[in-house]
Amino acid sequence: MISSLRGTVLHVEPDSVVVEVGGVGYAVGVPPQLARAARPGAELRLHTSLIVREDALSLVGFETREELATFGLLLGVAGVGPKSALGVLSSLTVDQIARAVADEDDAPFRRVSGIGPKTAKLIVVQLAGKLAAPVPVAVGGPAPTPGIVEQVVQALVGLGWSERVAGETAEAVAEDAGADANVPALLRLALAQLGPARKEPAGG
Numbered sequence: 001m002i003s004s005l006r007g008t009v010l011h012v013e014p015d016s017v018v019v020e021v022g023g024v025g026y027a028v029g030v031p032p033q034l035a036r037a038a039r040p041g042a043e044l045r046l047h048t049s050l051i052v053r054e055d056a057l058s059l060v061g062f063e064t065r066e067e068l069a070t071f072g073l074l075l076g077v078a079g080v081g082p083k084s085a086l087g088v089l090s091s092l093t094v095d096q097i098a099r100a101v102a103d104e105d106d107a108p109f110r111r112v113s114g115i116g117p118k119t120a121k122l123i124v125v126q127l128a129g130k131l132a133a134p135v136p137v138a139v140g141g142p143a144p145t146p147g148i149v150e151q152v153v154q155a156l157v158g159l160g161w162s163e164r165v166a167g168e169t170a171e172a173v174a175e176d177a178g179a180d181a182n183v184p185a186l187l188r189l190a191l192a193q194l195g196p197a198r199k200e201p202a203g204g
Contacts, residue, residue: 006045028061031090037163066094077126079119098131152186
């Protein structure tokens with residue numbers, strides 16, 4: 001069982017990376033946001049799941065153990081295969097998944113490509129009580145929609161910051177800004193906090 005990989009990124013595709021470990025290149029399916037943050041030549045650590053089928057072996061990787069654990073739980077839902085489970089984690093964060101399950105709201109799952117209404121309901125029912133409690137919404141008011149925060153993260157990653165730094169900064173400024181924030185406003189706040197002339201060193 002290959003449970004983790006740490007090595008040098010050789011190649012990046014929109015939904016996968018090739019990581020060289022000890023002279024061997026491993027092709028790993030990953031969420032698109034992780035692939036966007038990966039840079040050839042940089043070191044990458046992935047928590048992985050080995051998918052065994054009659055005709056193939058494949059690896060799926062995530063940045064955190066929480067994502068990997070959630071992927072495993074999703075695979076346990078009837079009608080959810082590796083591709084669909086990865087699709088859920090490509091569209092929703094672990095906390096967003098936990099919040100939807102806690103609220104018995106299958107709408108976020110129905111918006112994921114490949115997840116139908118019946119499967120979306122099964123995800124909510126079968127994951128109930130199995131996920132960590134979602135982070136409470138900030139007292140100052142509801143946070144901006146996930147789509148806005150994700151767009152800010154993508155913009156920061158494009159400017160050279162890592163997915164981790166971009167995500168933490170975007171979430172922080174989103175909580176301060178409240179529900180009426182938009183992408184340009186959040187991006188300005190994030191750049192003011194990070195410093196527009198600074199880029200995080202590769203692999204940092």
